[in-house]
Amino acid sequence: MKCFSSIADVGQPIDLAIVMVPAKAVLGALEQCAAAGVKNALIISSGFAEEGGDSAAMQDAIAELAKRTGMRISGPNAEGFFSEAQRVTATFSPTVDVKPNEPRLIATRRRIGIVAQSGGIGFAIYHRARALGIALSYVISAGNESDLGAGEFFEYMVQDASTDVILLFIEGIRDVEKFLAAARRAAEVGKPVIVTKVGRSGAGERAAASHTASMAGWSAAYDAVFAKYGFIVSNDLDEAVTIAAVLTTNPMPKGDRVAVLTVSGGAGIWGADTVAMQGLQVPELSETIQAEISKLLPSYGATRNPIDVTAQGVHSGGLQKSIDLLDVSDEVDAMLVVLSLSSDTGCRSSRPS
Amino acid sequence: MSHPLDSFFAPESIALIGASRDQDKYRAGLLSMLRKNEFPGKIIRSIPIMAISMA
Numbered sequence: 001m002k003c004f005s006s007i008a009d010v011g012q013p014i015d016l017a018i019v020m021v022p023a024k025a026v027l028g029a030l031e032q033c034a035a036a037g038v039k040n041a042l043i044i045s046s047g048f049a050e051e052g053g054d055s056a057a058m059q060d061a062i063a064e065l066a067k068r069t070g071m072r073i074s075g076p077n078a079e080g081f082f083s084e085a086q087r088v089t090a091t092f093s094p095t096v097d098v099k100p101n102e103p104r105l106i107a108t109r110r111r112i113g114i115v116a117q118s119g120g121i122g123f124a125i126y127h128r129a130r131a132l133g134i135a136l137s138y139v140i141s142a143g144n145e146s147d148l149g150a151g152e153f154f155e156y157m158v159q160d161a162s163t164d165v166i167l168l169f170i171e172g173i174r175d176v177e178k179f180l181a182a183a184r185r186a187a188e189v190g191k192p193v194i195v196t197k198v199g200r201s202g203a204g205e206r207a208a209a210s211h212t213a214s215m216a217g218w219s220a221a222y223d224a225v226f227a228k229y230g231f232i233v234s235n236d237l238d239e240a241v242t243i244a245a246v247l248t249t250n251p252m253p254k255g256d257r258v259a260v261l262t263v264s265g266g267a268g269i270w271g272a273d274t275v276a277m278q279g280l281q282v283p284e285l286s287e288t289i290q291a292e293i294s295k296l297l298p299s300y301g302a303t304r305n306p307i308d309v310t311a312q313g314v315h316s317g318g319l320q321k322s323i324d325l326l327d328v329s330d331e332v333d334a335m336l337v338v339l340s341l342s343s344d345t346g347c348r349s350s351r352p353s
Numbered sequence: 354m355s356h357p358l359d360s361f362f363a364p365e366s367i368a369l370i371g372a373s374r375d376q377d378k379y380r381a382g383l384l385s386m387l388r389k390n391e392f393p394g395k396i397i398r399s400i401p402i403m404a405i406s407m408a
Contacts, residue, residue, distance in 0.1 A: 004399040007368060014397065015364030018383065021371035029370050038368065040361040044383075072361060080383075086363045087393055089386040098389040138362060148361075156358050 007036045014038045018080065018090055023047035026076060027061055034069035042090055043075030049144050049213035050077055056213075059146050066147035078143025079119020082126070084136040085111060085162040091141070093123040095130075107133030110248040113163035114139040115153045117171045118211065121237075125167055128241045134248055137163040144213050151179030158186045165247045167240060168195040168231075171208040172217050183229040192247050193231045194240050197222050255333035256280045259326050260306035262338040263314050268306030271338045280334075282306070289329055296321050305332075366395040 004010050007017065007029075017033045019026055023045050033041050048059035059076065066073040074080075080091035089096050112134055116122030119141030126139040137160060142150045150170060155178050157163045166186065173179045186193050199208035200219045226233050234240040258275045260282060262268040272282045282305055285293075290303040296318035302308040309319045319337075326332055369384060387396055 004397065007370065007399045010368065010397055010399065012366065012395075012397075014366050014368045015360040015394075016366070017368040017370050019370045020383070025371075033368075033370070040358075040364070042361075072358070074361070081362070082390075083362065087391050088362070088364065088367075089383070089390040089392060090367070091386070092383050094382075096386055096390060098386075148358075152358070156356060156362060159356060160362075 007032045007038065010036065015040060016090065017041045019043045020045060023055065023058065023076070027058060027065070030062060030065055030071070030073065034065065034071045038071060040072045041074070042078065042080055043073065043143075044078060044080055044092065045075070046077040048076045048146075050210055059144060062146040073147040075143040076146060079123060079141035081138055081140035082136070083138045085138070091119070091123070093119060095123045095127040104130070105133050106135050108135060108248045110164040111135040111137040111162055112165045112167055112244050112248060113137045113157035113160065114167045114169070115142065115150050115157060116140070116169035117142045117145070117150055118169060119143070121169045125169065125237065125241060128237065129244060132241065132245050134241075134245055145174050149173070149175035149178065151175035151177070151182060154179060155182035155185070158182045158189070158191055164191070165244050166191060166193045167244055168193060170195065170197045170222070171199050171211065180225065183225060183231070187229040190252070192252070193229070194243050195226055195231045195233055196235055196237070196240055197226070197233070253334040257283050257332045257334070259285070259332040259335045260338065261319065261322060261335060262306060262308055263311055263319070263340065264338070265302065265308050267338040268302070268308050271336050272306045275336060283331065285331055289325060289331060292325055293322050364394060366397065367392070368397040368399050370399050
């Protein structure tokens with residue numbers, strides 16, 4: 001591979017320049033890129049607005065350069081992005097490493113797109129989703145957002161045909177108009193959005209300012225926007241990824257009636273409570289369908305909803321047949337199946353031998 | 354359908370600015386990750402003169 005001493009010498013169109021030079025040299029490198037007609041730049045280097053003082057002034061100069069030249073700029077202080085759909089690795093995150101002895105297992109063709117200001121969190125979400133077999137369109141860390149912000153990246157994911165479900169990790173939104181337009185559009189086209197908003201406490205807000213120079217803002221205002229556009233708010237990383245797993249493997253339910261099926265009476269009660277506390281219905285099933293289900297279960301099973309097929313119901317096929325009956329009935333819109341909770345790992349993945 | 358950020362998110366050519374062999378593992382790692390993940394476009398490496406003189 002040829003290595004050029006200046007971008008001006010390359011003599012061919014460049015779509016994306018990934019800038020990794022020390023902070024003080026970034027502006028000069030960007031000027032060269034813009035002069036050479038580079039369309040976009042991604043600045044991995046740190047040491048700008050998150051440091052304050054002169055370093056913040058350098059970031060202002062970067063923002064000014066983007067406006068003046070039209071070259072779009074992401075970062076600085078960004079961990080970049082990764083796309084499984086486009087096979088673009090514009091990041092140094094170790095989570096995108098390819099290990100020949102660990103094949104990528106994909107459970108579904110529907111893809112998630114992740115927009116985070118923090119690269120550490122964005123790529124952590126990707127890493128966990130990957131372990132569950134969820135496919136990825138893009139994961140992008142917006143960093144300090146001198147020009148391109150989380151709102152604009154979110155907007156890209158909303159219109160992107162390879163992104164089916166969007167996960168957002170937000171410290172504070174700078175490009176508010178773009179964010180709101182994207183939120184409205186996502187609601188219109190029915191693309192699900194899962195959001196985690198941090199910087200809700202005084203200490204968290206202070207940390208956001210020094211991390212990606214974000215203004216965390218007023219939590220109530222963010223929550224009002226999330227509610228208005230039907231975002232799914234999750235403040236737990238595992239929960240957010242699990243929701244993404246459900247949304248990429250199942251169609252959206254048409255209503256709020258849920259059947260809880262289990263092999264354990266205790267798990268059934270717990271599941272019913274959890275569903276009800278989310279504001280969903282766990283309706284008592286009709287006598288007709290209860291009579292059908294009771295034929296599949298031992299006398300000590302339960303059929304009203306929750307449906308306790310008991311341990312025997314697993315081996316006799318009662319669980320699967322109950323699911324089939326409910327599937328063709330018009331009594332519920334979704335089913336929660338709670339199997340054993342005693343596994344030590346919660347989720348086991350197997351590798352092809 | 355095209356979008357102004359397609360050239361950012363689905364670039365046909367990428368330039369690595371400041372990606373020399375003797376630099377830290379992050380920068381060297383990025384080039385190898387691009388290759389390992391089978392980037393289908395062109396990769397160009399560049400060491401801007403400005404960067405070297407100011408570093």
